Amino acid sequence: MNEYQNSIALPFTIIIILLFSGCAMPEGPVPLSGDVPEAEGWATETVIDGLEQPWSIAWLPDSTFMISERTGQLLYFEDYQAEPMQISGLPEIYVDGQGGLMDITVHPAYLENRWVFLTYSSGDEDSNQTTVARAVLNVEDQRLENVEDIFKVSPDKDSNQHFGSRIVWTSNSTFALSIGDGGNRPVKTEGVLSRKHAQMLDSHLGKILHLTQNGEPADENPFLNERDVFPEIWSYGHRNIQGLAYDEESGRLWANEHGSRGGDELNLIKPGENYGWPEVTYSREYWYTKITSETSKPGMVDPKVVWTPAQAPSGLLFYTGEAFPEWQGDLFSGGLQGEQVRRIILDGESVIGEEKIPIGRRVRDVKQGPDGYIYVLTAHDEGELIRIIPE
Numbered sequence: 388m389n390e391y392q393n394s395i396a397l398p399f400t401i402i403i404i405l406l407f408s409g410c411a412m413p414e415g416p417v418p419l420s421g422d423v424p425e426a427e428g429w430a431t432e433t434v435i436d437g438l439e440q441p442w443s444i445a446w447l448p449d450s451t452f453m454i455s456e457r458t459g460q461l462l463y464f465e466d467y468q469a470e471p472m473q474i475s476g477l478p479e480i481y482v483d484g485q486g487g488l489m490d491i492t493v494h495p496a497y498l499e500n501r502w503v504f505l506t507y508s509s510g511d512e513d514s515n516q517t518t519v520a521r522a523v524l525n526v527e528d529q530r531l532e533n534v535e536d537i538f539k540v541s542p543d544k545d546s547n548q549h550f551g552s553r554i555v556w557t558s559n560s561t562f563a564l565s566i567g568d569g570g571n572r573p574v575k576t577e578g579v580l581s582r583k584h585a586q587m588l589d590s591h592l593g594k595i596l597h598l599t600q601n602g603e604p605a606d607e608n609p610f611l612n613e614r615d616v617f618p619e620i621w622s623y624g625h626r627n628i629q630g631l632a633y634d635e636e637s638g639r640l641w642a643n644e645h646g647s648r649g650g651d652e653l654n655l656i657k658p659g660e661n662y663g664w665p666e667v668t669y670s671r672e673y674w675y676t677k678i679t680s681e682t683s684k685p686g687m688v689d690p691k692v693v694w695t696p697a698q699a700p701s702g703l704l705f706y707t708g709e710a711f712p713e714w715q716g717d718l719f720s721g722g723l724q725g726e727q728v729r730r731i732i733l734d735g736e737s738v739i740g741e742e743k744i745p746i747g748r749r750v751r752d753v754k755q756g757p758d759g760y761i762y763v764l765t766a767h768d769e770g771e772l773i774r775i776i777p778e
């Protein structure tokens with residue numbers, strides 16, 4: 388080792404120690420959740436394989452189901468053994484980076500209106516946005532009809548990152564919709580660092596929105612009559628939410644949220660509240676410098692769980708099924724990076740414990756099937772539908 392090598396070796400060693408020790412992570416009022424015990428009494432079975440980057444699964448009232456693939460296909464399955472049928476009539480989808488065909492959901496009164504809703508990235512690399520489309524599903528012909536873009540995010544952006552894009556129904560005619568902040572530093576939108584849009588109330592980026600089935604702001608939204616504020620906003624200060632769950636009994640809305648490096652969050656969402664990004668966060672830039680030294684501030688809501696190291700959460704379920712009576716009333720949160728599902732044990736609004744269900748593959752979506760089992764989609768090119776059943 389010559390003198391020059393020696394002079395860079397020591398600082399380099401210190402950086403490596405900091406990177407792997409975790410001791411330089413920001414301190415704050417919420418304890419960091421690292422590894423947790425494994426849940427008991429479950430087993431997994433692969434139900435479907437060969438899916439192309441599946442993003443979401445939704446069942447129709449007759450227990451047939453659809454799976455969206457990010458690369459732009461919507462598949463319909465009559466049962467778990469059947470060959471998939473490709474549904475035609477989709478809108479033109481901008482498939483790039485994190486964008487493409489994303490969430491798929493069935494209207495609560497589907498038997499009356501045959502409506503399905505999907506989220507996708509529209510536009511092109513210079514100008515794109517998350518869009519919600521509503522369509523009538525013609526099952527006989529495997530076709531979408533009367534396809535209508537009922538909501539488009541504003542402003543347009545030119546990155547292929549952070550589309551957010553989960554939908555969860557909050558009543559028979561309204562839904563919450565998560566929208567990402569638009570991209571990592573140094574990505575800008577309309578001349579402003581994209582992440583700063585999360586704190587801007589005249590931008591949909593970095594928000595949870597609350598819409599009617601026609602794409603209008605819902606009646607009870609917190610900012611309906613304020614000047615220069617987008618009336619669709621339900622909560623703000625979010626980075627990128629890819630998991631939303633609604634507890635119909637209590638009316639609680641839960642969201643998991645990607646941090647940058649570490650600092651992923653579980654939040655209890657209340658209307659009008661600020662969840663902090665990027666003013667307060669437990670996460671760091673991907674290259675490890677601080678985003679901010681603050682993890683908490685008055686007027687901003689602390690997360691219920693902070694995942695460091697990152698889970699990269701995607702998919703969130705509030706479980707009510709009969710297959711796992713002990714798990715009723717708990718949340719199940721998928722992890723792309725974590726390659727597991729986290730059981731988050733709830734007592735009302737409090738998190739009282741956490742367990743893991745290792746999957747060993749990147750988890751994109753977590754849903755409860757009509758049979759009460761938990762279903763997991765893995766995000767790979769050769770993605771799978773995995774069923775979690777009692778052992």
Ligand SMILES: [Ca+2]
Nearest residue numbers: 652662663664
């Ligand atoms: Ca936050």
